[in-house]
Amino acid sequence: MTEDAIPEALTGGCQCGQVRFAATGNPNWVVHCHCSLCRRQTSAPFATWVSVAAGDFAWTDGAPKIFTDSPDRHRGFCAACGTQLVGLSPKWPEEVHILVGALDDPNQVTPILHAYYGDALEWIDTHADSLPRYATLKREGPPLV
Amino acid sequence: MTSSDNPREGGCLCGQVRYRTEGSPRWVLHCHCNSCRRQSGAPMVTWAGFHSDRFTWTASAPQTYKSSPGVERLFCGACGTPMMFRSERWADEAHIAVTTLDDPGSVTPKGHVHVAEKLAWMHLGDDLPQHDHVAGG
Ligand SMILES: [Zn+2]
Ligand SMILES: [Zn+2]
Ligand SMILES: [Zn+2]
Ligand SMILES: [Zn+2]
Numbered sequence: 036m037t038e039d040a041i042p043e044a045l046t047g048g049c050q051c052g053q054v055r056f057a058a059t060g061n062p063n064w065v066v067h068c069h070c071s072l073c074r075r076q077t078s079a080p081f082a083t084w085v086s087v088a089a090g091d092f093a094w095t096d097g098a099p100k101i102f103t104d105s106p107d108r109h110r111g112f113c114a115a116c117g118t119q120l121v122g123l124s125p126k127w128p129e130e131v132h133i134l135v136g137a138l139d140d141p142n143q144v145t146p147i148l149h150a151y152y153g154d155a156l157e158w159i160d161t162h163a164d165s166l167p168r169y170a171t172l173k174r175e176g177p178p179l180v
Numbered sequence: 181m182t183s184s185d186n187p188r189e190g191g192c193l194c195g196q197v198r199y200r201t202e203g204s205p206r207w208v209l210h211c212h213c214n215s216c217r218r219q220s221g222a223p224m225v226t227w228a229g230f231h232s233d234r235f236t237w238t239a240s241a242p243q244t245y246k247s248s249p250g251v252e253r254l255f256c257g258a259c260g261t262p263m264m265f266r267s268e269r270w271a272d273e274a275h276i277a278v279t280t281l282d283d284p285g286s287v288t289p290k291g292h293v294h295v296a297e298k299l300a301w302m303h304l305g306d307d308l309p310q311h312d313h314v315a316g317g
Binding site: 074104164 | 194220245260279289301306
C-alpha cells in the first residue's frame, strides 16, 4: 500500500445479520492476544483484535448487547446469535477494538505481533509466523526469543 | 467404566452457564471455517467432541442459535460466551469449545479441519495433520 492510498472501509457484523458495523481509516494496530480473558470471550485459543478510532466507527444496523466483566472491560456481542463483535473500555475511549472474525474479510488486515504470549496455551504454536511475541504488552519489555 | 470416569467441568465467562462431561473426547481439532470464526470473533476455534449422553448442563442452560438447518450454536445469553456446536450429522456428540473448559490444557488438539478456509496470515507452526474440510472426509 502506498502512503497516500485510501484505506478500504472495514465492514462486518454478526452471523444472523442483525448487528452490522463499518469503520473507515487505517487501523491503529492489529494484534493477536493470548490472555485468558480474550480466550474466555471468544472461546478460542487466542483472539485477534483490530483497533480503530472511535470516531471512525459506527453501528450501521442494530446494536450489540454489552457485557461488563470488569469496569475496564466491556464486550459487545449479538444478543440474538451470540456472535462476539467488539471490546470497549473507558481506559481507551478513543478506540474501538474489533474482533477480526467479525469482519466480512479478515484478510483485509494484517496482525503485527502476539501479546500475552506468556499466557498462551501450551499446544498453540505460532512460530511459523515471523511476528514478535511479547510476554505481556509491547511497552512492558522486549519480545521473547 | 465408572460414573466418575475422567470428569471435566467448564463454563462461560460470567459463570451462569456451567457444564460437566465424562469420558475422554473422541477427538480434539482446530477448526478454521468461516462460521466458527464469525461466532467466536477469533481466527480459529478449537473443539472437543464428547459423548452427548455423558454431557450435562449443571447451572443455567445456554441460549440456542440455529446457524443453518440441523445446526445449532449455543452461547451464554448473559455474557455471550460461545459454548457448544450441535449438529444432526453428529447427533451423539457434544462439541465443546475447549477454552470453555476450566482446564483447556487437559485436552490436546490432534489436527486442523476446514484448512481450505484458513486466513492468509494464519501460519501453523505445529506438525498436526491438516484437512481441507473435515477429518476423514
Ligand atoms: Zn446476530
Ligand atoms: Zn487479551
Ligand atoms: Zn455467561
Ligand atoms: Zn468450524
